[in-house]
Amino acid sequence: MITSASDAAELIAHLETLRSEENVAGMARFGIVTNRALGISNSDIRAIARLAKKNHARAVELWQSDIREARLLALCTAEPKRLTAEEARNWANDFSSWEIVDCAADLFVEARLDDLISEFAADEREFVRRTAFAMIAGAAVHRKKEPDATIFAWLPLIKAYSRDPRNFVRKAVNWALRSIGKRNLACHAPALALARALAESPDKTARWIGKDAVKELAGEKLLARLK
Template identity: 85%
Template sequence: MARFGIVTDRALGISNPDIRAVARLAKRDHIRAKQLWQSDIREARLLALCTAEPKRLTAEEARSWANDFNSWEIVDCAADLFVEARLDELIPEFAADRREFVRRAAFAMISGAAVHRKNESDMTILAWLPLIETHSRDSRNFVRKAINWALRSIGKRNRGCHGPALTLAKLLAESPDKTARWIGRDAVKELSGEKLMARLK
């Protein structure tokens, strides 16, 4: 786990497939999820995120959990839950937060929404591109990778999103800033790939 940047000082060492198996058996229970989160144990928090009830999750609860973020793994799992709970108002708020893992959550949420919300309007998804541009100079590893991930996810969504995402990627690829340039060039490479272009036709 440590090799992959996962915080291990409060981990039991239970594998993610086993955690998901427990979650399927335990089913959703929002009160229990909140209690599990308070444990400060990695596996319990992952189980909390897998079994919380999206319709009952409030923005205030999500903000409280975000205050505890200390690992990209927890962040990315939480982002899926926050997207399912439709807490989109947290995206610009989290993006403006200087804390590395809270900011990562914003862009993990954008990526998740672009991929999983098939019926969402493209305009809603594309409205997050300015956030990507604004924060594209954040060189912290877990932030820049999430920004790149969000940009690529938007571009791969469909033909309507591909053009604007690729345009931004090309703009960033020419940036004098090293981080923005990396984000842009990596996204251009994937968004210009033959397989993707064939799928989007």
């Protein structure tokens, strides 16, 4: 039985019992890297995390296993207040899948490792750069009490990297822009202005990001909610 006293080896052994080759094949269709996957759903991993509870040292061990589910479990059970920027960098070196990135970004936001955003954005590796914009999106949504100026101060980064055509980067840049714009009226105006500027860009990727963001940010439904 999984408890807060379970160590990394016990958790990994439990994960192995839940292996599903059928699920592994299904995950591959969603662009999830499956060469080290057991085929366990995210909801099941979260259920295990609730039983195992937070344990930072154990999370570090789970990450080192290189198993998809163990790494997701590591991200769910790491202690944000104990996570250091150096640990986040080391984990980012291993990123090879969008779902790991997006889960890690939530943890990094909770750990308030904001200094890594510009650093990760400048990194040429696709999944590390995606992390920066997933963090911006997460901060815009989850940090309700954060000063708005902190949030829309990331708009220049969005503009700077809006021409990266790689799929997992451009989608994250678009996600970050839309998330800022949907936060509240104060953030909406500068985000929509940037979206409209990008929509007129001669660059194909920037133009797609801008047009897609304008479609949502200028929508009547959103405007009614923000007012």
